[in-house]
Amino acid sequence: MKGDLFSSEHMVRPAVEPGMSVENSKCIKYAVDGEMLARQGAMIAYRGGLQFERKGQGVGGMLKRAVTGEGLPLMTVRGQGEAWFAHEAQNCFVVEIEPGDQFTVNGRNVLCFDASLAYEIKTVKGSGIAGGGLFNSVFSGHGRLGLVCEGTPLVIPVSPQYPVYVDTDAVVGWTARLQTSLHRSQSIGSMLRGGSGEAVQLMLQGEGYVVVRPSEATPQKAQQH
Secondary structure, rough: OOEEEEEEEOOOOOOOEEEEEEEEEOOEEEEEEEEEEOOOOOOOEEEEEEEEOOOOOOOHHHHHHHHHHHOOEEEEEEEEEEEEEEOOOOOEEEEEEEEOOEEEEEEHHEEEEEEEEEEEEEEEEOOOHHHOEEEEEEEEOOEEEEEEEEEOOOOEEEEEOEEEEEEOOOOEEEEEEEEEEEEEOOOOOHHOOOOOOOOOEEEEEEEEEEOOOOOOOOOHHHHOO
């Protein structure tokens, strides 16, 4: 068989070690030797002896999901083999989390992660009811986290001298030691006149990084995720 489709550009590469790697800009490969977790429905291909099981959230997890709307529906992948994960041809990235680190990320951006990582859904501090219910997944431990993003993300440094203000629909995640609060950038008079459409942002202060995608979630997209 000949043609550009069968060139080395599109051919999968053999895994050199167990774990997660970026196969290409739209797909993450995981060489499974034991157990890992992934977003339900994200597996696009696999080979070897692998089993896929829906991961229950427990009563507490279901209550959080019902109240917050922040769902992280997961499946457990067990066995030995290779699996490929993707979501709507979004760009894929890998984050290395080390002991003592924490990475807060929107559930819609999670693709897969090592079983050695712990995660929980938390309220974004300072968001309150006015933030429309801002809840994110906080990852900690030691391992790799695979993320998806619509477009190429911006990684913006945050320092005590220069806090960063981000649209709540565009934020992907942020590193530990950043404090969050809501910032209102419009006056009441401007809001009554229709406003600019950018009334409230999430303010991040401290020392670290915030990751932002170059688009905002539309109501249709938010419901799909």
